[in-house]
Amino acid sequence: MPIITLTTDFGLKDHSVAAVKGALLCELEQVHIEDISHEISPFNYTEAAYIIKNAYHNFPKNSIHIIGVDSELTPENKHLAIFLDGHYFICADNGILSLISSEIKPDKIVEINIHDNFERKSKILDVFISVAAHICRGGDLDVIGRTMTHMNELTHVKPIVNQLEDQIIGHIIYIDNFGNVVSNISKRLFKSVAKGRQVLISARSTQFKNVYSNYSEAINFNVPKENREMEGKKIALFNSSDFLELAIYKSNPLSVGCASSLFGLKYLDTLTVKFL
Template identity: 60%
Template sequence: MAIITLTTDFGEKDHFVGAVKGAIYTELEDVKIVDISHSIAPFHLHEASYIIQSAYKSFPKGTIHIIGVDSELNPENKHIAVLLDDHYFICADNGIISMLIAEIRPEKIVEINIHDRIISNFPVLDVFVKVAGHIARGGTLDVIGKVTTEIKEMTGIRPVVNRNGSQIIGNIIYIDNYGNAISNISKKLFEQVGRGRDFIIAARSIKITKINANYSDAINFDLPADRREEGGKKLALWNSSNYLELAIYKSNPSTVGGASSLIGLGFRDSFTVNFVSDAL
């Protein structure tokens, strides 16, 4: 049974998500549909890129991922289907899979060319669903598109390493539901550049010298509860997607606040990781 995931900026108020699911079931009666997220900020490509990159590996090989963000067809925003890491991705060629191709080379990319057979101003509903159905039935990408080797990449998706390897300049690419600020610095890059050296993470006025494996690692549980520093505790950790995250212990944006508000970090804001041998 085919699995098709949906990642969109459609929200929950309108009919769009339900209509897409209905079209999938019309195309394929025996299929499982999984919602990854429909709460991407409108047209927010970095959010979509991070979320699909973080989620897709949990699915079986052969899963088909429809990404409906900024998907209107125009001369600068073509449609593509990508086979990467034994998963299929159907989306616009707007840089949305930049985080995936930064680490894994696609096995095949095609520019979808079935639009002359489909009249639509809702491509996710019509074009993307048709492509997903074709793939789910065992069809090849060559039938629905022209092979290409280049796709767009987003700016700001890659951190910058200075010439002597003493500093990484990262950017915030996503603020999660808890107000945690996720950066574009991967654990793999950090370890390659850092080579085991001590470091200082400098973000606004805070400095952090340790990266935790878990949020609670920042708390000294050997101390009595009334003597622990918990409220507003600032920390850094490798999140479940292995990206450097700046967080507040037990944050809540609507009450105590989160890293985004308490540290003052928003989308695209930069911060630095300075390796101590060169930073002092």
């Protein structure tokens, strides 16, 4: 049974998500539909790319991933279908796919050109749904579009290494459910520049001198529990997706605050990694 995932900035209050699922079920007699997220911040490309990039590889090969974030067709926002790492992605050419494919080259990219088959005022993501159904039936991408060799790229969200290679300037690209802030600095880039040197991470007025592999590594469990520095401890770590993250240990955003609020950090804010 084919698997189709949905990632959108539609939210769950309106009818939009249900409309897409209903249309897919009308197109395909047997299909398994999975939600990745419908809580992407409106028109937030990097947030969408971060979530999809870290989720898609957990699905079986040949899964189809529909991305409905800023998906309106315009002369500057064409529709694409790509085959990458054994998976299909259907999305507007707004930079999201370039971030997903930053480390793995796509096997195939096509610009979808079947829009004339639909009414001008078509339902939400009608073209994406039709392309997904075509792929599910074993159809070739060449039938629904023309081959392309490149996509629009979002260059402003790439970390910068200075000429002396002793500093990385990155940005916050995602704030998770716990209020932890995730940067665009990967563990691979960090290690390649660090070369074993000590580090000083600065984000606004907050600084970190250690980077941990996980949250609990920052806690000394040899100290009696009543004497441990735990709740409220600030931590820099490589998260499960291998990106540099700034966090507060076991913080509750609804009561005591979180990394985002307590450090005063928001989307696209700068952080600096200095190697000493």
